[in-house]
Amino acid sequence: MGGIRPEERQKRRPDHLSPENPWRFNFLRYEQERPGKAAGLTENMVSLFINAMEANRSSQQGTNEAYWQNSVRQLLRNTIDLLKIAGRTVSLPDIYKVIGTAPQSTEQAREKT
Numbered sequence: 001m002g003g004i005r006p007e008e009r010q011k012r013r014p015d016h017l018s019p020e021n022p023w024r025f026n027f028l029r030y031e032q033e034r035p036g037k038a039a040g041l042t043e044n045m046v047s048l049f050i051n052a053m054e055a056n057r058s059s060q061q062g063t064n065e066a067y068w069q070n071s072v073r074q075l076l077r078n079t080i081d082l083l084k085i086a087g088r089t090v091s092l093p094d095i096y097k098v099i100g101t102a103p104q105s106t107e108q109a110r111e112k113t
Helices: 008-010 027-033 042-055 065-085 091-098 106-110
Strands: none
Touching: 027 042, 042 065, 065 091
């Protein structure tokens, strides 16, 4: 880290990003808004989300793992595209809200709210 003193380097570490502290890093928003080629592409955001999920999951894998991974990718891809089309910043709470309030049947989808 070049000419940064060790005590200054320690201050700059992201140790403050933890569930016990109020600061958060919205990695999906960063990917959506960062500069550069391929920034904000839905497939990149889906891969980023999947990587974050896999880093937090146990090593046990079932026999249908590929099916469920593809299903999660498709659900995330559609949800992220929906949020982007609606002009929203992609965030975990918004992804959760879209998925959690989605119709669970054809009848629910046809109902007017």
